[in-house]
Structure formats: C-alpha cells, structure tokens
Amino acid sequence: MITIDALVKTYREGESEVHALRGVSLEIKPGEFTAIAGPSGSGKTTLLNIIGLLDDADSGKILIDGRDIQTFSGKERARFRREKLGFVFQTFNLIPVLTAYENVALALNLLQISAKEIESRTIAILHEVGLKGAENRLPSKLSGGQQQRVAIARALVKRPLLVLADEPTANLDSVTGEEIMKLMLELNKKHGTTFIFSTHDPMVMLYATRLIKLHDGLIVSDERR
Amino acid sequence: MFRFISQLAWKNLMRYKRRTLITALAIAMGIGMYIGVDSMLKSAEQESERNLHDFETGSGVITTKAYWDSKERIPTSEYIEHSNVLLQSLSDAGLQAAPRIQAQGELIVYEDPYPVDGSMRVILTGIDPVRDEKVFKLQKTLSKGRFLKEQNPEVILGSWIAEKLNADVGYPITIVTRTVNGYMQTIDATVVGIIDAPDPVINRTGVYLPLEYLQEMLEMPQGATHIFINFNMSNVNKNEQKINEILLNQPMLMYHSWEKLAEDYLAIAGAKQKGTSFILLLVFIIAAVGISNTMLMAVYERMRELGMLRAMGMEDEDIKNLFFIEAGLIGIIGAVFGVVLGIAFDFYLVTYGFDFSMFLKDIDIGYRVGGAFHGIWNITTMISCFFIGAVIAVLVSIFPVRRGLKKTIVECLRK
Numbered sequence: 186m187i188t189i190d191a192l193v194k195t196y197r198e199g200e201s202e203v204h205a206l207r208g209v210s211l212e213i214k215p216g217e218f219t220a221i222a223g224p225s226g227s228g229k230t231t232l233l234n235i236i237g238l239l240d241d242a243d244s245g246k247i248l249i250d251g252r253d254i255q256t257f258s259g260k261e262r263a264r265f266r267r268e269k270l271g272f273v274f275q276t277f278n279l280i281p282v283l284t285a286y287e288n289v290a291l292a293l294n295l296l297q298i299s300a301k302e303i304e305s306r307t308i309a310i311l312h313e314v315g316l317k318g319a320e321n322r323l324p325s326k327l328s329g330g331q332q333q334r335v336a337i338a339r340a341l342v343k344r345p346l347l348v349l350a351d352e353p354t355a356n357l358d359s360v361t362g363e364e365i366m367k368l369m370l371e372l373n374k375k376h377g378t379t380f381i382f383s384t385h386d387p388m389v390m391l392y393a394t395r396l397i398k399l400h401d402g403l404i405v406s407d408e409r410r
Numbered sequence: 411m412f413r414f415i416s417q418l419a420w421k422n423l424m425r426y427k428r429r430t431l432i433t434a435l436a437i438a439m440g441i442g443m444y445i446g447v448d449s450m451l452k453s454a455e456q457e458s459e460r461n462l463h464d465f466e467t468g469s470g471v472i473t474t475k476a477y478w479d480s481k482e483r484i485p486t487s488e489y490i491e492h493s494n495v496l497l498q499s500l501s502d503a504g505l506q507a508a509p510r511i512q513a514q515g516e517l518i519v520y521e522d523p524y525p526v527d528g529s530m531r532v533i534l535t536g537i538d539p540v541r542d543e544k545v546f547k548l549q550k551t552l553s554k555g556r557f558l559k560e561q562n563p564e565v566i567l568g569s570w571i572a573e574k575l576n577a578d579v580g581y582p583i584t585i586v587t588r589t590v591n592g593y594m595q596t597i598d599a600t601v602v603g604i605i606d607a608p609d610p611v612i613n614r615t616g617v618y619l620p621l622e623y624l625q626e627m628l629e630m631p632q633g634a635t636h637i638f639i640n641f642n643m644s645n646v647n648k649n650e651q652k653i654n655e656i657l658l659n660q661p662m663l664m665y666h667s668w669e670k671l672a673e674d675y676l677a678i679a680g681a682k683q684k685g686t687s688f689i690l691l692l693v694f695i696i697a698a699v700g701i702s703n704t705m706l707m708a709v710y711e712r713m714r715e716l717g718m719l720r721a722m723g724m725e726d727e728d729i730k731n732l733f734f735i736e737a738g739l740i741g742i743i744g745a746v747f748g749v750v751l752g753i754a755f756d757f758y759l760v761t762y763g764f765d766f767s768m769f770l771k772d773i774d775i776g777y778r779v780g781g782a783f784h785g786i787w788n789i790t791t792m793i794s795c796f797f798i799g800a801v802i803a804v805l806v807s808i809f810p811v812r813r814g815l816k817k818t819i820v821e822c823l824r825k
Contacts, residue, residue, distance in 0.1 A: 237721070239818075239819045240819075263724070265723075267722065278823070282418070282421035282422055282425045283421065294414045295411075295722060
C-alpha cells in the first residue's frame with residue numbers, strides 16, 4: 186500500500202518559483218495499474234520521482250508498506266530503490282556496453298544473489314518480455330520497442346514492490362507503444378506488481394485500471410476502471 | 411560486486427577505444443620519457459664520476475691552503491715545496507699519490523707546419539710520467555705518438571685541442587708562461603702524443619708536460635701545486651684519516667676530497683637533475699590533465715547512465731569505484747606501454763647511446779661524458795614509474811567523479 190499525503194514540491198527557476206506539486210494526496214493499493222496523466226508541467230514526473238526516492242518533497246508524507254520513505258538516509262534510499270523499486274524511462278536508459286542479458290542481470294547483480302539464480306531469473310524474464318534469442322545483443326542492435334522491453338525486464342527481474350514508468354511509450358511509435366502497454370499490463374496481472382506510469386497519451390490511458398489526472402500540481406480527477 | 415564493477419569498467423574502456431588509447435599513450439610517453447631520461451642522466455652521472463676520478467680528481471688532493479683559497483685563478487706560486495717528502499710519507503702509509511703542477515700559459519703556433527699563426531690561453535699540467543699512472547689513467551688513453559719522458563721539452567695534447575690547432579705528433583709548440591717568481595718564461599716543446607680520453611675536459615683542454623721539466627721552467631724545483639691521491643673508495647674514512655694524520659705537522663697543507671674538487675660539476679649535475687625532474691614533472695602533469703579530462707568527459711557523457719545506475723540503487727561508493735577502476739586501468743595500460751617504451755629507449759641507450767661529441771667539442775655541459783651518452787638499466791625506476799602511473803591516473807579521476815556525483819539523480823537523468 187502506498188499512501189501519499191499532502192505532497193508539496195516547489196522548484197526555483199531563476200527568480201521565479203514553479204509549484205510542481207501543491208498538496209497531492211492519494212492511496213495506491215498493491216497490484217494497481219495506475220496512470221498519472223496530465224499535460225506537460227502538470228507534475229507527473231515530479232510525483233513519480235518523489236515516490237521513486239529520486240527527489241525530495243518540500244513537505245508531505247509518503248508511506249510505502251507503512252514506512253515513511255522521506256526519513257530514509259542516503260544509503261537506505263539506495264537500498265530501498267535497489268530492492269523494492271523498478272524504473273522504466275522514456276529514453277530506456279540501458280547501459281550501452283552491456284548486452285540485453287547483462288542489462289537485466291545488472292539489477293540482480295546489485296542485489297548480490299547467486300550467479301545461478303541471476304541467470305535463471307534473467308533468462309526467464311527476457312523470454313517473458315518476448316526477447317528470446319536477443320539476449321546477447323547490445324542495445325544498439327535492438328529496436329526502440331525491444332530496448333523498452335529490456336528496460337521493463339530489468340525493472341521486473343528483481344520482483345519489486347512497485348514499478349515506476351515515466352512516459353514509457355513516449356519514444357515509441359503507436360503500434361510499439363501499444364505492444365509495450367499490453368506487455369506491462371500482462372506482467373502486472375501475472376506478477377501482481379504495482380505499476381505507476383505517467384503519460385499524456387490517450388491511447389496509453391486506456392490501458393490503466395486507474396487514471397489519476399494532474400493539472401498544475403493538483404489532482405483534478407481520480408477514476409478507477 | 412567488485413568483479414561486476416571491474417567488468418563494466420573494462421567494457422566502458424573498450425567502448426571508447428580511441429580515447430582510452432590516446433590517454434594511455436599520453437601516460438606511456440610520460441613514463442617512457444622519464445625512464446629513458448632518468449637512465450641517461452644516471453649513466454652520465456656514473457660515467458662523469460668515473461672519469462672525474464680517473465682523469466681529473468683521483469680520490470682526493472692535497473694543496474696548500476693558500477692555493478685552495480684562490481684556486482680559481484690558478485696561483486702556481488702557492489705550491490707545495492718539497493713535494494717528494496710528502497709523497498714518501500703518503501707512500502709509507504700505503505697510499506698511491508701523484509704530483510702535478512697546474513699553471514696558466516699561452517700556447518702559440520706558427521704557420522708551417524700549422525695552417526695559420528695563432529695562440530690560445532691554456533692551463534698547463536705538469537705530470538710525473540711514472541707516478542701519474544698510479545692515480546690517473548691518462549697514459550692508457552694515448553691515441554697517437556708516445557707518452558711523456560721526464561725532463562724532455564715535450565707536450566701531449568688532448569685530441570680536440572689538437573684538432574682545433576691542426577696539431578700532430580712531431581709539431582713544434584711554443585708556450586709562454588710565468589715562473590713562480592713572476593718572470594716570463596718561454597717553453598719550446600714538441601708534440602709527442604695525442605690523447606683521446608673519455609673525459610671531454612681532457613680532450614678539450616689537456617696540455618701536458620713532464621713534471622720535472624715544468625718544475626725547472628717555472629723555477630719550483632721539487633714543487634707541485636697538487637698531490638693527487640688514489641685509494642679504495644669503499645674505505646674513504648680510514649684513508650682520509652691516514653692523510654690527515656700525515657698533514658698534522660704541515661699546517662700549510664690541506665686535503666680535499668674529490669667532491670670538493672668537483673664541486674662545480676656536482677652543482678651543475680644537481681641543477682640539471684632538478685631541471686630535468688621539473689620538465690618531467692610537467693610531462694606527468696600533462697598526462698595527468700589528459701586522464702582527468704578523459705574521466706571528466708566520461709562522467710559527463712555518461713551522466714544519464716550514472717543517474718540510471720544510482721536510480722537502480724547502486725551506491726555512490728560503487729560508482730566511484732567504477733570510474734576509479736576505469737582510470738586505474740587506463741593508468742595501467744599507459745604504464746605498461748610506458749615501461750615497454752622505456753625499455754626500448756633504455757635498450758637503444760645501453761646498446762648505442764646518443765653521440766653528442768660534435769657539440770661537446772666546443773661546449774662544456776658539465777658532464778664528463780666524451781662521446782655517446784649511454785643509459786643504464788634501472789629496474790627500480792621502471793617499477794616505481796609503473797605504480798606511479800597507475801596511482802596518478804586514479805588520483806586525478808577523483809575530482810571529475812566527485813563532481814559528477816554531486817548532481818542529483820534527477821539532474822543526471824535529465825542530461
């Protein structure tokens with residue numbers, strides 16, 4: 186269970202202040218497939234970054250599994266991200282010198298589990314995301330859709346509590362984008378992993394089982410489907 | 411984790427092969443140059459000290475205090491009287507000694523057999539043909555003619571001075587000098603030999619006459635300005651103590667070690683060593699700036715990747731280690747190339763050397779190396795250079811890596 190209470194975040198841009206989040210409160214239940222939608226500058230990415238412990242809120246509280254993540258030290262934050270969170274970015278952010286297999290295994294290498302388990306889990310998830318046969322390809326030899334599949338596999342291989350995806354289809358064509366959304370939904374159903382993703386694409390919103398709309402840093406609608 | 415980080419570091423280096431190679435080559439050039447120049451300087455120092463000992467200073471010298479106090483103007487009149495008595499005492503103490511006279515003079519040559527009339531200021535050295543051999547190796551370097559005979563009006567010349575005068579064996583020579591009593595004295599002598607010593611100072615300035623003949627000409631019978639001593643350098647203190655005991659009853663005389671006698675050379679060699687070290691330090695700084703720049707570029711180019719790794723939960727310490735390993739690997743690659751380059755440089759120096767004799771004929775660079783500058787194998791320098799190269803590479807990467815890690819994850823991902 187993720188509980189967000191009165192989250193406020195303000196950026197300074199030169200002399201002016203940008204109110205990215207102005208008191209956002211919401212609860213996300215385990216296994217939800219939630220889309221945070223809204224136009225550019227509405228606060229979607231800021232909200233995801235704060236939930237993902239990549240950024241700090243100015244005020245407010247976030248409880249994940251009953252733990253106030255805002256109070257974590259730097260090391261605790263790194264550990265929490267390593268063990269409990271998976272990230273998918275719109276630019277994929279794969280390590281270019283590592284193969285698809287190595288990119289996925291990287292997440293498990295950080296957890297320091299046995300080599301055997303790393304291998305079996307990595308192969309399994311790569312097959313699950315449809316990359317059988319592409320394990321040894323470098324990112325440069327993969328299409329955009331395949332790269333995003335690797336990124337999804339990397340986020341899911343550690344069996345996280347929560348996957349945060351920031352505009353996961355923004356860099357893909359509509360057909361590939363739809364395939365990625367189907368894949369994410371399928372994995373959400375299969376593994377019960379909670380997904381929160383941001384988007385401003387109406388097609389992507391259709392896949393969400395819950396749609397939260399943000400505007401100027403405030404929730405303007407919260408719809409469960 | 412370390413294994414994984416090391417593998418990732420290696421892959422990153424291979425990703426930018428050209429940049430890695432260029433940076434490693436900068437380090438290699440610095441290290442290779444250092445090894446080569448260090449080898450050449452150490453060899454030049456060793457050879458200089460050997461030549462100084464064998465041709466100019468011996469292990470030490472006895473002079474009068476008055477001579478030593480104004481030695482720069484070669485005050486022949488401040489000579490050691492009854493040098494034979496002192497030589498006997500030294501011999502009784504088991505020390506090898508040779509008397510010499512040094513005096514200023516003007517060497518004059520006339521057209522036929524010389525191409526033109528001419529003169530030059532020289533320092534005349536009177537040597538005892540028998541005793542001199544016990545201290546110096548001059549006789550062994552005779553390249554033409556014969557060595558001096560006692561009491562004869564004859565002279566042997568250094569090869570470069572002979573070449574400059576167009577002098578040859580059998581040619582007449584006139585020397586104008588002053589006796590110790592201040593009278594002008596003209597010496598007509600014949601060139602009987604040419605010496606080609608490994609010490610450039612001897613070849614450039616050497617004008618040697620028989621000691622007894624010069625004593626007579628300078629009105630200083632039995633006198634010598636210097637008594638050079640040769641002893642085993644592994645027992646310096648004991649031998650110096652013996653000499654000082656002999657001199658106890660002769661307060662006018664004084665013993666000086668070869669270092670005192672070669673003070674000018676040692677000062678020049680020291681200054682050269684410092685100058686060369688400074689130049690080499692600059693070379694290392696350039697190499698270090700190269701690595702620092704490479705790492706700065708690596709950090710900035712991979713900022714998003716760095717953000718991703720941090721987002722995935724990799725701790726800053728591990729990311730630092732990743733970049734340090736990359737820098738260390740560049741350093742090691744550069745150091746390996748550098749040591750190989752240094753070995754090749756050393757091999758050339760040890761086998762062939764650089765022949766600067768053309769320049770050394772006219773210019774005194776301080777080192778007593780006459781022909782080719784050779785090198786010596788110095789394993790300690792090679793090992794220390796290898797480690798210094800690798801360590802410097804890691805040290806100079808600290809700043810760019812820390813700078814990269816100062817950014818927040820969000821800033822990194824936005825790049």
